[in-house]
Amino acid sequence: MRASHTDRERAIDVLKAGFSEGRLGQAEYEQRLTRASQAQTYAELQMLLADLPQGPVPMPPAPQPPPGYQPVPRTFLPAPPPRTNxxxxxxxxxxxxxxxxxxxxxxxxxxxxxxxxxxxxxxxxxxxxxxxxxxxxxxxxxxxxxxxxxxxxxx
Incomplete structure (x- = not known):
């Protein structure tokens, strides 16, 4: 299927984000940018973007404490500063x-x-x-x- 101008602009935005995040080097970014602006089909655009995230990257889940982990008892935590009356x-x-x-x-x-x-x-x-x-x-x-x-x- 043929790509539209909007599709090429979206692909260029993804390439810009990849370059600004350090996922692409300067030479590779420029090469992909040239190829994206000349792409005729979705397949050509997809090949240029296949190894880049295209949207918010999900965060890994927070690490779970090991079995049997007990938080520090309050008696060992520093006391809060006293209030002024x-x-x-x-x-x-x-x-x-x-x-x-x-x-x-x-x-x-x-x-x-x-x-x-x-x-x-x-x-x-x-x-x-x-x-x-x-x-x-x-x-x-x-x-x-x-x-x-x-x-x-x-x-």
Whole structure:
């Protein structure tokens, strides 16, 4: 059966893919390319493409573990890094926001104390964040109380 222009173009595409994948050398690629562009029948095109994959190459199946294989027990795997306590982060954020929004001093103190208790129980990270939130919160509360006392004393 006679080959059409489209059939020759498909064959040339397969040859290009074979060359780009390293399946064909430069000289052989050029020779096959010339023969493909001059091919008259499907048989001539098939002879040029017989040793090349013409589409997606199936992947070999994944190797199966040998009989009796046991995966590494979790006790021998490295421990995941400890998480940072969310309340400790919240205490630090509230403490930092205290100069702008004075009302966040009380949540900074509350969250700081709760975070410290959770960190002692769970072993999470973030003790420094909780402490910083506590210090900033108590400083803001103390500063506010000092101002109130100064105003009351001056009256």
């Amino acid at each position: 969310g309340m400790a982060i919240g205490a630090l954020v509230c403490g930092i926001l205290t100069p702008m929004y004075g009302i966040t001093a009380l949540p900074a103190v509350i969250l700081g104390h709760l975070a410290k208790a959770q960190i002692r129980r769970s072993g999470e990270e973030g003790s420094g964040f909780a402490t910083a939130g506590l210090v900033l919160g108590w400083l803001a509360i103390g500063f506010t109380l000092a101002i109130v006392l100064a105003v009351v004393a001056s009256v």
